[in-house]
Amino acid sequence: MAATVDARGLSCPQPVILTINEIKSGTDPEIIVLVDTETSQENVSRAAVSHGCTVSEVMQDNEGYRIIIKKEK
Amino acid sequence: MEKADDAGVYKISDDLALIQTVDFFTPIVDDPYAFGQIAVANALSDVYAMGGVPKTAMNLAAFPVKTMDFSMLRQIIEGGLDKLKEADVALVGGHSIEDTELKFGISVTGFVHPDKFWTNHGLKDGDRLILTKPLGSxxxxxxxxxxxxxxxxxxxITRVMSSLNRSASEAMREMLVHACTDITGFGLIGHMAEMMPGSGCSVKLQFSSIPVMKExxxxxxxxxxxxxxxxxREFRECMVEFSEKLGPVERDILFDPQTSGGLLFSVSEKDADLALEKLLAAGCSDSSVIGEVFSDTSEKIIVKP
Structure with a gap:
């Protein structure tokens, strides 16, 4: 299962804080984060890596970015 | 003045010019007293960056009267007033309005000699660059x-942001300053870049020499x-050449918008040691020579590790 964090419309640092909270307290091995700015995309990807996760995919469409984060076991 | 600079200068007589600036913003820290101090230190900085002496100030406040306790505004103004006293600047008035969002700052008037103020233009081949506060705010x-x-x-961080650039400015008053600016919203690279057009010079920064708050x-x-x-970064990346040894985090530090950042001086190589000595003796303990200027028409910023 994958958890979804919808951080669209939020300004920094909120998308990062929501992502970190999900990494720390969520139980799903995969997290999908939705953001709508390049800034948030870079920050969220960096936050994931600094918390021991991997960013497996970043997809861009006209609504923004979809970041797929895999938690390490 | 024909180019954008830190503050406006108006010549009154052969030995006196008026120097004026204004700055206000929304809170960056929760403590209202500290916010007042930071807002004032930040606004005064433009005058110090031009080698001027601030004399009078007026408060500018926007306050959400319906949703916030009035004592908040009182504490902000107290913080600002204490900072003005420290700077020997007289508060002579002000204006406040009702707004949905809290904002505070001041307008500042000061004096400077019309032939002796520092502009942000004037980099010379061989100059050394000195930064007086750490980056990262x-x-x-x-x-x-x-x-x-x-x-x-x-x-x-409150201590760094609320400390006045007065001592740095005064320490350099007797030195031959080729150019000076203060580091604020455009970050180190952005303000450095503003010093370069028309100089015929490029600069080489040494990342390891740049004072940075480790957090x-x-x-x-x-x-x-x-x-x-x-x-x-988007705006200025095209004029910067980073060493491949510098990762994205180090690069971001150089683009990080600063609140009430330090002064950036350009002085000749032979004056650099004495200038640094004077700044350190004046209590600007984070001061450091962060790079050098060299003749090169491409006007680029090169960052070494």
Missing amino acids: GIINTAIKGGMASEAIIHD AIEFASMGLVPAGAFKN
């Missing part, structure tokens, strides 16, 4: 906003980089 303020910063870090590195690697840093 934008990133740390983002961490504070996200509730990720400890009390100790908030205390440290900023830590927070930037956690993704707590403000949107302003990305905007600054």
